[in-house]
Amino acid sequence: MSDTAPSSPLPPAAWPQRVAYGLLLLVLCGGAVALAAGADAASRAAGLRLWALAGAGLFAMAPPNVLLPDPNTRVLQLLNWPPTRLLRYQLGRLGPLIGLVALPALLIAFADPAAPLRHLPAKAAAFGQALLLTLGAATDSFAHFATLGPRSQAWQEGQSGRWYARAVEEKGQGVSLPRGLVPALFATTRCFVAALAAILVSAAGAQAGSAVAAWAPGLVLLGWAGARLWNRRRTYDRHFYHTTAFYAEVMGGGPTAAGARTPLPYDALYWVLPRWRPAVWASLRQLDRRLPLGRLVALAHAGVWVLCLRGAPPALVAAVLTLVFVAQTAACGLLTTAGAAPLDFQRTRQSTADWIGTRTFVNLRWLAAHAGSLTLVALFDDTYGAEWVLRWSLVHAALSLGAAAVATLTHEGWGRRSPA
Amino acid sequence: MASSLQLDDVTKRYGDGPAILEGLSRTFAPGTLTVLVGPNGAGKTTLLRLLSVLSYPTTGTVRYGDLDVHAHPHRYLRHVGLVHAGRQLPEHLSAVEVLEWILRSRGAWADDAPDRIDALLTRLRLDERRTNLVGTYSSGMTQKAQIAAALVAHPDVLLMDEPLRSLDAETADATVGLLKDFVEDGGLAVVASHLTDALTPMADATLPLGAEAPAASS
Numbered sequence: 074m075s076d077t078a079p080s081s082p083l084p085p086a087a088w089p090q091r092v093a094y095g096l097l098l099l100v101l102c103g104g105a106v107a108l109a110a111g112a113d114a115a116s117r118a119a120g121l122r123l124w125a126l127a128g129a130g131l132f133a134m135a136p137p138n139v140l141l142p143d144p145n146t147r148v149l150q151l152l153n154w155p156p157t158r159l160l161r162y163q164l165g166r167l168g169p170l171i172g173l174v175a176l177p178a179l180l181i182a183f184a185d186p187a188a189p190l191r192h193l194p195a196k197a198a199a200f201g202q203a204l205l206l207t208l209g210a211a212t213d214s215f216a217h218f219a220t221l222g223p224r225s226q227a228w229q230e231g232q233s234g235r236w237y238a239r240a241v242e243e244k245g246q247g248v249s250l251p252r253g254l255v256p257a258l259f260a261t262t263r264c265f266v267a268a269l270a271a272i273l274v275s276a277a278g279a280q281a282g283s284a285v286a287a288w289a290p291g292l293v294l295l296g297w298a299g300a301r302l303w304n305r306r307r308t309y310d311r312h313f314y315h316t317t318a319f320y321a322e323v324m325g326g327g328p329t330a331a332g333a334r335t336p337l338p339y340d341a342l343y344w345v346l347p348r349w350r351p352a353v354w355a356s357l358r359q360l361d362r363r364l365p366l367g368r369l370v371a372l373a374h375a376g377v378w379v380l381c382l383r384g385a386p387p388a389l390v391a392a393v394l395t396l397v398f399v400a401q402t403a404a405c406g407l408l409t410t411a412g413a414a415p416l417d418f419q420r421t422r423q424s425t426a427d428w429i430g431t432r433t434f435v436n437l438r439w440l441a442a443h444a445g446s447l448t449l450v451a452l453f454d455d456t457y458g459a460e461w462v463l464r465w466s467l468v469h470a471a472l473s474l475g476a477a478a479v480a481t482l483t484h485e486g487w488g489r490r491s492p493a
Numbered sequence: 494m495a496s497s498l499q500l501d502d503v504t505k506r507y508g509d510g511p512a513i514l515e516g517l518s519r520t521f522a523p524g525t526l527t528v529l530v531g532p533n534g535a536g537k538t539t540l541l542r543l544l545s546v547l548s549y550p551t552t553g554t555v556r557y558g559d560l561d562v563h564a565h566p567h568r569y570l571r572h573v574g575l576v577h578a579g580r581q582l583p584e585h586l587s588a589v590e591v592l593e594w595i596l597r598s599r600g601a602w603a604d605d606a607p608d609r610i611d612a613l614l615t616r617l618r619l620d621e622r623r624t625n626l627v628g629t630y631s632s633g634m635t636q637k638a639q640i641a642a643a644l645v646a647h648p649d650v651l652l653m654d655e656p657l658r659s660l661d662a663e664t665a666d667a668t669v670g671l672l673k674d675f676v677e678d679g680g681l682a683v684v685a686s687h688l689t690d691a692l693t694p695m696a697d698a699t700l701p702l703g704a705e706a707p708a709a710s711s
Contacts, residue, residue: 150573151643229507230506232551314549314563319549322548
């Protein structure tokens with residue numbers, strides 16, 4: 074017997090995932106350093122608030138996709154961890170996301186090679202406020218999503234949200250999602266609005282020279298979310314199992330529903346190479362049932378337009394675009410879960426190289442939408458032009474291929490196609 | 494000594510589809526083995542998911558003694574051993590390490606634990622490869638490790654979904670023997686299986702599910 078028992082059920086992340094995360098962090102940190110180069114303290118503070126806003130968008134969307142359904146539930150049942158440990162475990166899984174926002178924020182605040190000690194108190198204050206807002210947004214979102222199970226199940230099974238069901242049936246209104254995911258969509262909006270309000274009040278306080286008003290919103294948001302989690306720490310097992318049970322039922326692991334949306338027709342994929350078209354079609358149908366990616370892409374581009382209209386520095390726009398493109402292409406990772414892509418089945422369908430090609434096209438589905446949105450920006454803003462649009466289109470194509478390769482090599486590995 | 498596990502007017506539906514289970518009331522008593530029977534899609538796995546807190550009922554409650562199991566999963570799961578269908582154990586640990594981890598995590602580690610683990614794995618005929626990583630196991634060996642993981646902490650309640658699947662004849666006999674001992678010691682077992690020949694003779698009750706089942710059985 075070993076001297077020490079393992080402390081975590083999580084298998085270590087595969088190296089392609091670690092490399093991908095490291096690269097993403099590197100790109101964001103590089104963007105942050107470029108953004109901060111030569112900036113004065115006030116510009117850094119403004120940049121940090123905009124970065125906190127991008128982070129709020131990330132935290133409003135990512136937690137249900139990162140945390141739920143928990144892949145280790147059955148092992149966790151065997152171990153039967155107490156509620157407080159389950160809470161720590163799930164909070165820990167949010168850590169890498171927080172790192173993606175907090176580390177670039179640190180660089181935006183302090184990366185100043187020419188005069189690292191200049192305006193240090195002002196830089197520290199701006200960073201502290203942004204960090205509080207980021208942690209507040211992350212914790213608030215976690216507290217909301219991690220306890221959403223009962224409400225989502227009630228919606229899914231028709232016990233709640235009848236007004237919504239009536240609107241869908243009578244007027245054809247509504248979103249193309251399983252009904253039980255609608256509360257999560259509301260939660261996304263609610264979490265983003267709460268964080269946005271805190272960031273705006275903090276910004277107004279900083280501009281008015283009120284330290285209390287600048288610090289208080291982040292503290293209040295973090296304290297409020299922390300208090301909610303504290304109150305639930307002894308009953309967190311119920312929230313954990315209920316929420317993960319619901320997501321397992323809707324996302325896979327239990328009987329799944331196709332949802333009300335008209336599924337993607339095969340012929341709509343005329344732009345995909347015929348060799349990969351069947352697998353792209355099957356992949357996109359699965360992905361559409363997991364994630365309303367089109368709406369999220371539209372929301373992200375609305376954010377980019379707002380940034381450009383406000384005259385945000387090109388480096389910040391570049392950082393946000395990188396985040397949007399990486400997040401969108403990373404979504405193909407949802408197609409590599411055991412439920413979506415059973416390994417033996419995958420290997421009998423086609424080779425690893427073919428799966429990379431398939432998932433590249435899955436990611437390229439949004440290339441035209443991205444290019445169209447950026448073309449609109451270029452038309453109305455002299456800062457950007459056709460070359461900028463072309464460059465970002467190439468970046469998207471490269472990221473599509475890169476994300477597909479990482480996801481596929483992580484899941485299907487290097488193996489050759491097995492005989493059917 | 495186990496308490497009773499009681500379903501009270503439990504209904505479960507997925508989305509707005511038809512109910513998989515409707516108005517089901519049933520008491521599973523300590524010292525009994527109940528075999529869930531029914532065709533594919535009858536609700537056997539759904540019922541086991543409800544009993545193991547992997548699913549929450551649309552209406553109704555499941556109680557273990559006085560405990561609402563869905564309101565207090567951690568307190569309930571202290572008493573429960575689980576064998577779900579499919580692979581569920583971490584692939585980068587050996588079977589021995591998995592069992593050790595479960596015992597330590599549940600605060601049930603004792604000086605004689607290594608011997609008990611050895612005895613359990615020997616009875617389940619998991620040979621010297623018990624120290625190999627679970628990810629290298631065949632489906633039958635994985636199933637043996639999962640049965641051992643369910644039993645190692647001496648649960649009061651045993652919930653098993655197709656426990657005999659993939660097992661060779663001798664291990665299936667050993668598993669049936671373990672189940673028999675468990676029930677004779679006062680344990681409460683609920684098992685879903687299509688291999689009813691091996692289990693029905695020792696079962697205290699069968700619970701038919703699906704089209705032929707009564708709307709509410711007790």
